Amino acid sequence: MDYGAEAGRQWTFLTNHARVLVQIARDPGIRVRDIADRCLLTERAVQRIITDLEQAGYLSHERRGRTNHYSVTIAKQLRHPADAGPTVAELLNALVHRPADGPQDAAPTAVDSPPQ
Numbered sequence: 182m183d184y185g186a187e188a189g190r191q192w193t194f195l196t197n198h199a200r201v202l203v204q205i206a207r208d209p210g211i212r213v214r215d216i217a218d219r220c221l222l223t224e225r226a227v228q229r230i231i232t233d234l235e236q237a238g239y240l241s242h243e244r245r246g247r248t249n250h251y252s253v254t255i256a257k258q259l260r261h262p263a264d265a266g267p268t269v270a271e272l273l274n275a276l277v278h279r280p281a282d283g284p285q286d287a288a289p290t291a292v293d294s295p296p297q
Contacts, residue, residue, distance in 0.1 A: 197222060199276070201230045205240065205251045206273045212248065239269060 195203075200220040204211055213231070217224045231251075234240035239257055242249040255270035 195276075197226065198230050198234065199272070201227055202234060202239065202253065202269070203273065203276050205231075206253050206277050209251045209253075210245075210248060211251075 197220060201216055201222075204216045204219050208215075213224050213227050216222075217227045220227065222230075231240065231242075235242070237260065239254050239260075240251055241254070242251045244250075253269060253273070255268060255273065257269050258265065259267055259269065259272060
């Protein structure tokens with residue numbers, strides 16, 4: 182897997198936790214299998230990440246029939262002290278793909294900021 186990095190020094194800008202959170206923000210009813218495919222992870226790794234995000238309060242889920250429906254806690258602050266200040270909503274607004282036919286400055290409904 183060469184993502185444009187020099188040989189022996191592979192890194193990426195986003196963590197797997199961020200990738201999983203973005204997929205869930207895009208589609209709150211997404212299956213673990215689909216998250217794994219899109220993030221190039223195993224299903225087990227995605228399950229562990231979802232558990233981490235839920236335990237930290239960034240994510241919750243409810244069963245709807247045979248599937249899970251996820252909710253992202255968008256008002257929560259980012260976890261690392263060096264990232265203090267921005268909320269999950271601000272991060273997701275920067276990362277979640279906006280449809281080409283929609284307004285470019287409108288945030289997706291899944292990550293809208295709460296009313297103030």
